[in-house]
Amino acid sequence: MLRLCFGLLIWAFCLSAFAQEEAAGRTVFLAGSGNGALDQHLTGLLQSQMGEGVNLRPITDDQIPMIGEEPVITIGPSAFSRIRQANRNVPILAMLVDRSFLDAFADRSPGRVSGILYDVPLIRQALTGKAILPHATRIALLATADSVELYEPLIDKLPAYGMSARIFLVESSDKLIPTLVRALGYGDFLLAAPDSAIYNPRTIKHILLTAYRRNRIVIGPTQAYVKAGSLASSYAPFPEMVQLASQFLDTYFETGEFPPPSYPEQFRVEINRQVARSLNIPLPSREDIAARVDRQLTVNGEAADE
Incomplete structure (x- = not known):
């Protein structure tokens, strides 16, 4: 009896934590470039721009195959390739990638793969x-x-x-x-x-x-x-790229699709x-x-x- 009650308590605790997380906002995963200072800087800008309504979480390799509809922000081409190879269905918003790198992926997976382009026209x-x-x-x-x-x-x-x-x-x-x-x-x-x-x-x-x-x-x-x-x-300054990334994420959560890859306006x-x-x-x-x-x-x- 005690074991059953303990199990029910654990289940109730997990359900409560999940409900609190859902109430707190949406989840966005982040795959870093491997450059600690760069990743930390962009993470801070992204979290500040998106506000408390979005849970920005670093993603681990064992989580990648299990991602369903939660979007993943990738920083740099290596991070993009790592996520894409591990799960071809995951929605990806790429940052710090050039148009020449991203366009083919976006053309093959419109709405599911997009990015804030880093190169300058x-x-x-x-x-x-x-x-x-x-x-x-x-x-x-x-x-x-x-x-x-x-x-x-x-x-x-x-x-x-x-x-x-x-x-x-x-x-x-x-x-x-x-x-x-x-x-x-x-x-x-x-x-x-x-x-x-x-x-x-x-x-x-x-x-x-x-x-x-x-x-x-x-x-x-x-x-x-x-x-x-x-x-x-x-x-393109980082704050401009981050602002556009936040807008792309809003569109994704509203419609289920990203806009096509784009350059920042400024x-x-x-x-x-x-x-x-x-x-x-x-x-x-x-x-x-x-x-x-x-x-x-x-x-x-x-x-x-x-």
């Missing part, structure tokens, strides 16, 4: 360079055979902004610098895309030094490269004033550059299409 990066060098009309692009397609949408859009671009194909690693020299001779500036085959920690120093010696600037590919020596790069600009001074380039403020880019995109109807 190349037209925005090109206009960032134009805001700094108003008389620039020609943009140099480096690509490999595998990454040429990254630039094709950009090339089609540039004439509307009074610019054109030419792709210089890097056929092998030992031809990177000679190809770069030819590209710098053509373009008013070099626009770098998130192409790790060309722009990576092993090559970036040589690329930036070569550009600097030829009195040319590099725009992009990310905020981190500005610290290494690129002159400027647009970027971007900021990182600049390297030391490089600008060395090249005798007058720099507007970061806010002024971002405002000029936004105006150009709005006038041409691009802002909503990025």
